[in-house]
Amino acid sequence: MTSSSPAPAPAPEAPLTSVAVLGARGRMGVEVCRAVNEADDLELVAMVEGSEWLFNVADGGAQVAVDFTRPESVMENIRFCIDQGIHCVVGTSGFDEAKIATVREWLAPKPDLGVLIAPNFGIGAVLLMKFAAEASRFFSSVELVELHHPAKVDAPSGTATRTAQLIGEARRAAGMAPAPDATQEGSSLPGARGAVVDGVPVHAVRLAGLVAHQEVLLGTQGETLTLRHDSYDRASFMPGVLLAVREIQRRPGLTIGIESLLGL
Numbered sequence: 001m002t003s004s005s006p007a008p009a010p011a012p013e014a015p016l017t018s019v020a021v022l023g024a025r026g027r028m029g030v031e032v033c034r035a036v037n038e039a040d041d042l043e044l045v046a047m048v049e050g051s052e053w054l055f056n057v058a059d060g061g062a063q064v065a066v067d068f069t070r071p072e073s074v075m076e077n078i079r080f081c082i083d084q085g086i087h088c089v090v091g092t093s094g095f096d097e098a099k100i101a102t103v104r105e106w107l108a109p110k111p112d113l114g115v116l117i118a119p120n121f122g123i124g125a126v127l128l129m130k131f132a133a134e135a136s137r138f139f140s141s142v143e144l145v146e147l148h149h150p151a152k153v154d155a156p157s158g159t160a161t162r163t164a165q166l167i168g169e170a171r172r173a174a175g176m177a178p179a180p181d182a183t184q185e186g187s188s189l190p191g192a193r194g195a196v197v198d199g200v201p202v203h204a205v206r207l208a209g210l211v212a213h214q215e216v217l218l219g220t221q222g223e224t225l226t227l228r229h230d231s232y233d234r235a236s237f238m239p240g241v242l243l244a245v246r247e248i249q250r251r252p253g254l255t256i257g258i259e260s261l262l263g264l
């Protein structure tokens, strides 16, 4: 008589993370829904296209909400998710220090909850920000050009604002004087020299055919360095969004950008 041990029980499958997408019919929302649907470990439980449907997010049992809506809607959405105990991954632009401080306050009584706000989920765009900040202390002049599709609701872009802040911080840390060329003097028309963000002139282009692009121009005596990133397709943001969705449950508190998730 032979005895055979029973086949080992299949390893219990890891539970799916349930995800709600806010702004689900927007340009980014459509891509996020597609990416979540295609991911084996994620389950799309709510697609929200207006604040009156927010209750679906809670009723559907979402663990993580992804927000790509509008600067004027996003704070209400974050507040709702925090109140419901839902982690948030936010790509919507328009965050300044005051809004960030408010989110921190809302999170304070919820020590297990995470909110991640990223000006840009594109890996290349994140690297461009880092490289630009690093390079900027070696050049006296720096200017930034952001170029986007014409339906973009805000200017300058959140990425451009963040890039200029990082450059400003890096230059101050290196003890550099403000860029001598950031002055608006000599402009015969308002805006001709761009908007100055943290000492960096930022120029915004809106052009049919574009998606999301950014150039940082650095100059010093006799040489220039140009750093450029192009998102030709919104699919470029999805690896970063999915990384954030998977990581946020392990990262309580407020995280700005995906740099720390990438080990940068």
Ligand SMILES: NC(=O)C1=CN([C@@H]2O[C@H](COP(=O)(O)OP(=O)(O)OC[C@H]3O[C@@H](n4cnc5c(N)ncnc54)[C@H](OP(=O)(O)O)[C@@H]3O)[C@@H](O)[C@H]2O)C=CC1
Pocket (backbone or CB within 6 Å): 022, 023, 024, 025, 026, 027, 028, 029, 048, 049, 050, 051, 068, 069, 070, 071, 073, 074, 077, 090, 091, 092, 093, 094, 118, 119, 120, 121, 122, 158, 237
């Ligand atoms: N961090 C990143 O990597 C990226 C960030 N973005 C940012 O994401 C945001 C969205 O961009 P994009 O997808 O192009 O914009 P869209 O205008 O295409 O999409 C926004 C969608 O959100 C909907 N919406 C507005 N208010 C609410 C609300 N309260 N609840 C739910 N849905 C709402 C809008 O509906 P309706 O039109 O009916 O108002 C619209 O369908 C922008 O701030 C943009 O800058 C974009 C790309 C990458």
Ligand SMILES: O=C(O)C1=N[C@H](C(=O)O)C[C@H](O)C1
Pocket (backbone or CB within 6 Å): 093, 119, 120, 148, 152, 153, 156, 157, 158, 159, 160, 211, 212, 213
């Ligand atoms: O509206 C967009 O398209 C984008 N918005 C973000 C921003 O404002 O920086 C990110 C990316 O530039 C695309």
